Amino acid sequence: MISRGPVDVVVVALGEPRFDGAVFAALERQASAGIIRVLDAMILMKDEDGTLSSLDIEDLPADMASAVGFIETGTRGLFDSEDAETLFEGMVPGSAVIALAIEHTWAVELVNALYQAGADVALNFRVPAPVVEEAFASLAAQA
DSSP states (O other): OOSSOOEEEEEEEESSOOOOSHHHHHHHHHHHTTSOEEEEEEEEEEOTTOOEEEEOGGGSOHHHHGGGTTSOTTTTTOSOHHHHHHHHHTOOTTEEEEEEEEEOTHHHHHHHHHHHTTOOOOOOOOOOHHHHHHHHHHHHHHO
16 A cells, blocks of 8 residues: 655756746646646756746745745755756746746555555656647548
């Protein structure tokens, strides 16, 4: 039996950073529904002059911290300075990235049911959403 779901690390690049709270609001809705659990988040910025900065969840003012309250304090810190350095290397000036560690809690019950049925997960891979969209567009064009 497992108690944790698989975790995806998603790095979102923002060419022109606009932090209006929409991303965290969407994550909170999914977390509240029990579909995912956001284990950690890291926000990195590179100014036009190349100055690097990071925004640590723990250092947010109280009004902003409430927007990320759905990220459990016990799992924060999975991303470290080495992760930040790696991401900074690929960033262009005037950009930002948000790195997210997202656990798929929906999978725990399914995987446990499979194991109880004597099954083993033989293969698991992710097809990126743009590839799925292209595949369905191709099917629709052929119809």
